[in-house]
Amino acid sequence: MKNKIIFWSPFFCYLIFIPISPYLDHLTTFYFYNLSEKQFVQNPLFAFFYNYGNAPAHFIGILSFLFLFLSFISPFWKKFKPFFMVTFLSLVLGPGLIINGTLKEVWGRPRPKQTIEFGGKQIFRPIYKPNFFHSIEPSKSFPSGHASMGFYFFVFIFLGIYYKIYWLAYGGMLIGSIYGSFMGLMRIAQGGHYLSDVITSAMICFYLPWLLTHLLVKKNYEGINKTSVRSITIH
Template sequence: MQQNFFTKKSLGVFNIVWILFITSSLLFVLFPQIDLYISSLFYYAKEGFSTNGTWYEKLLYDSVKPVVAIAAALPILIWFYNLASKKNLLHVNAKVVLYALLVLAIGPGIIVNDIFKEHWGRARPAQTVEFGGKLEFTPAFVISDQGGYSFSCGHAAGAFFLLSLALLAKRKKAFWITLASAYGIAISYIRIAAGGHYLSDTVVSFFIVFIVSLMLHHFIFKDKTYETS
């Protein structure tokens, strides 16, 4: 089937994904009030952010590290099992392990946490004047001297790491992609509702991890398509 411009790939990533990433990024930079408006939906002058400190906010927040650790460890354990037993459980081999570890290291690790979060200085919503804090609001992608760690969202990046594993599914791929996406969206929502991040922080983290996943999937496995059967 002939591909159009949007379904063609650049560096292993569908052009439509690049377009959506660039377009959404420009919107957040040119219209920063989008971030302020979305965060304001969860903020009350007396109570603060609606979900901050609730049991379900803490549950979801605390779930990310163990979930990511288990998700990263499973391919390694299965690979060793396959080597020892000379089986092919879930088709996990050295390439799968390399892919999973590289996605985690480059996406959530280097780009989100080491580059953006450590050097951009964006104040979290709850720290800004608009939401009862003392620091200034700055748009996404704009380097700030506020000393904050809002841009971009590390927890969302970790949660969306599961998407990279969903791309490896041989059966029911659409189901696993949907499940991984739902978890990432839930984590993103709870971080926004708790005043820990802006919408743009989570959207950028999603695109970074997704694009890194698609690029590495393409170059490591040399796949031309991403079947959803």
Template sequence: MIQILNKNYFNVKLYMWISFLVLSIIFIIFPQIDISISKPFYDGTSFYLKGSTFERFFYNSVKVLLPAFTVGTIGIYIYNRIKKTNILNLNTKVLIYILLVLSVAPGLIVNATLKDHWGRARPVQIKEFGGNKTFTPAFILSDQKGHSFSSGHTSAAFAFIGFALLATKRRTFWMSLAISYGILVSIARLIAGGHFFSDIITSFFIVWIVTHMLYKLIFKKDSTL
């Protein structure tokens, strides 16, 4: 059974596909899970941890780290081409892979397609938490003109998974670091009422799946994670 679950389908383990499917069904059948998870962070007036040091630090960190890594990657690539060297093994294939990792999942799928068109209201906007909009379950198109589904910050933070897959040494360590950062950013969005738990989970799986598929497409081999 374990061997079957560990089989790769489009370079993604079967257990990851199943996990995403099962969790998606659970969020649709039991939508109140989202309300229950967000409720402890609402004090009857506001999401009281919004604006806290932890929340602001990790919310703003994405806006700094991701552009820095992107510019740094392009800079190293240009340097390698000019000097005909190979710092960090950053060749054309690696550059294309990184740019696709950053643009396809967080950019095209999460932000341009889901956030901009799904309409789901954020926790802070719904009536249950002092707002004036109606709560709708994950994966259900909404007319509330919100931008909650799915989480853009979460998808951007988890995009560092793509960088971790490129590691030739201590890959498990770098992957753990990337996932831990994504979790911290996700918590920051959750406690601020910016996103529901299902928004965060969905963004994680989208990034994980797309990143691993791109790895297979670009490098013509399976990743080991």
């Protein structure tokens, strides 16, 4: 029961956060906005990570695809198929399809720098008030794509727990939390996203890998070994 509460606590905190998100969105965004110069933070480090910060997740995605391909043609790699299915699909479905391919394209939320408060032309829209297909310009603030590429490393939490490789689980939690938060902070500072965009990406990148691990790893591992193995289900 205790583990179950811990597991679902981020989701319930997210539900509590949503109604107050407009206030916190403005509070955090105004912190990085220079009112006298009417611009957001111009930082070489942030510019570097904006251009290249997605590379680590892309690298893991490419490796996952290659090893997944090998698992179909090599008996040795076949036993690793469930692992690489999860790492690959978590990237393709999470940051790829759900966040960048779907929500960002249809939600119609203006970026901070596109809103009147920060020198733009559009009105501020909370995350719970989408503007489907009616934006006057491309408005892709919700959710944060860059942050999702950092939070992607949450995938190793559940794989580490399932395979009892606990250093991998702790590493996934640590790297995912730090890197995802940094990437999100960077985009807030640049006027590209609100705090709620970043937190939403974290939620997707946390719970999607859990679902994939529960469905794919258990099914494939049992299919290969013909034995029942411990489920990732939180008890």
